[in-house]
Amino acid sequence: xxxxxxxxxxxxxxxxFDTCRCNIPCPCTxxxxxxxxxxxxxxxxxxxxxRYGDVSLDDLNVLMLGSFAGNVWKGTHSEAYAAxxxxxxxxxAQREALQMIFGGQAGGWPGNxxxxxxxxxxxxxxxxxxxxxxxxxxTWSAEVPGQVEARAEALTGPTTPEGxxxxxxxxxxxxxxxxxxxxxxxxxxxxxxxxGFNFERxxxxxxxITFDWSGPE
Numbered sequence: 001x002x003x004x005x006x007x008x009x010x011x012x013x014x015x016x017f018d019t020c021r022c023n024i025p026c027p028c029t030x031x032x033x034x035x036x037x038x039x040x041x042x043x044x045x046x047x048x049x050x051r052y053g054d055v056s057l058d059d060l061n062v063l064m065l066g067s068f069a070g071n072v073w074k075g076t077h078s079e080a081y082a083a084x085x086x087x088x089x090x091x092x093a094q095r096e097a098l099q100m101i102f103g104g105q106a107g108g109w110p111g112n113x114x115x116x117x118x119x120x121x122x123x124x125x126x127x128x129x130x131x132x133x134x135x136x137x138x139t140w141s142a143e144v145p146g147q148v149e150a151r152a153e154a155l156t157g158p159t160t161p162e163g164x165x166x167x168x169x170x171x172x173x174x175x176x177x178x179x180x181x182x183x184x185x186x187x188x189x190x191x192x193x194x195x196g197f198n199f200e201r202x203x204x205x206x207x208x209i210t211f212d213w214s215g216p217e
Contacts, residue, residue, distance in 0.1 A: 007106050007216040008053030010097070015046045015133050016176045017140045017208040019150040019187035026205035029182060031073040031173035038079070040067035040199060042150040042190050043175070044142035045102070045211065046131045052097035052106070060087045060094060061129040062102050063142055065197045072117055073173045082119040083195035085144050088126040095126065101215070108215030109177035123195035133208070137165050137183050140208055150190035152206035154183060176211035183208040 020026055020041030022034050043064045050057030063085040070077035086098050100106040104114030127147070133140045141151040155166045166184045174180050184207050191200035 007100070009214070010050070010052040010101060010106060010108075010216070011214040012047050012050030012052075012057055012101060013212040014048035014050070014210070015131075015140075015208060016044065016211050017133070017142075017152065017185075017206060018043045018175070019152055019190035019206045020204060021199075021201065022205040024155065024186060024205045025184050026207060028072065029168075029171055029173050029175065029207060029209075031071070033071045034069075035205075038067070038069035040065075040197070041204075042142060042148055042192060044129075044131050044140075044150065046133060052094075052101065055093045055097050057094060057097060060090055060098065061131045061142075062086055062098060063129045063131075063144060063148060064102075065148065065192050065195065066117075066119065067197070068117070068119070075116070077117075080117055080119040081122050081196075082117075083121070083123040083125075083197060085125050085127045085129050085148070087129045090126070099124075101213075106215050107217060108213045109211075110213065111215070113175070113177075122197075125194075136163065137208055140185070140206075144194070147194040148192045150206075151188045152185040152190075153188060154185050154208075171209075174209060176209045177213065180210045180212070 045062040066082045068080040104111040187206040189202040
């Protein structure tokens with residue numbers, strides 16, 4: 001894709017995490033089949049710094065509900081559908097930029113992932129998307145009041161040094177693209193009641209992965 005007036009140069013970097021139905025650790029991130037053959041969950045992005053042309057995207061949030069069966073990375077998945085909540089603090093120009101980037105039309109890694117995942121879109125809403133991530137990655141959470149809530153804590157155990165995080169590099173199925181670092185966690189709870197998604201679970205997989213994307217190439 002070449003840069004045009006409709007698709008300026010852009011860059012966003014920040015934090016992504018999910019809470020999903022899989023056991024810990026989520027096999028999807030290792031490019032394996034989901035634990036139960038299908039998966040659903042909450043995916044959240046916090047943009048620490050970003051620009052779409054001259055439009056600043058700093059501190060904006062995006063949340064998605066997603067479901068699929070099979071292995072996304074092998075191209076053998078089916079029944080993929082999603083719904084997206086975009087930060088209602090965004091002004092008109094920022095809203096257009098978020099839709100272009102996260103909808104895949106602006107290219108970069110989101111464009112590749114959307115083509116691979118190819119979900120049926122069940123809804124898009126501008127709403128209060130609240131995301132909280134501890135600086136030391138001890139906990140992370142997301143909320144769309146009355147519709148979605150997800151809370152997770154960093155995974156630890158008897159042989160994990162105090163304050164250290166359980167992390168992976170060179171992920172074979174990184175949802176945010178190559179070269180990122182995953183921090184593994186446990187979903188304390190997550191629930192959704194929106195756009196036909198209706199679930200409530202606890203003690204399942206969660207992971208935090210950084211993202212650093214640019215486009216339109």
